[in-house]
Amino acid sequence: MKVKIDIDCTPDEARSFLGLPDVSRINEAMVDEVVRRTEANLESMEPEALMRQWSSIGGQMTNQFMEMMRQAGTTPGSGKGS
Incomplete structure (x- = not known):
């Protein structure tokens, strides 16, 4: 038996229903800071x-x-006296 439930709600409504905090202001502040730092770095480069x-x-x-390939191609004991 399969039961399918479709819930049509906005992210804000779902967050409120599940009791999750509203982090939109924190998210906006973080995005603004990332944009500011990125623009500052782009201007300096x-x-x-x-x-x-x-x-x-x-x-x-x-x-x-190339050094790794040289070492891999050299077998142990392939030097003098083998």
């Missing part, structure tokens, strides 16, 4: 500086990957 930073990280990751 130059595209050229971002590209230099990203390309240096990419180069380091490539070097680390």
Whole structure:
């Protein structure tokens, strides 16, 4: 046996019915702060500086990957005297 109940209500009505607190003001304050910080950081970052930073990280990751591949390709005991 299946029972299906559809409840048509707004999020505010559901929150009130379930006894949950209204966090809309806190949510708005947090979103405003995230937007403010994001805009402040975007204004301080130059595209050229971002590209230099990203390309240096990419180069380091490539070097680390290549070193890992070299180590994986070297079998223990493959040196002299084996």
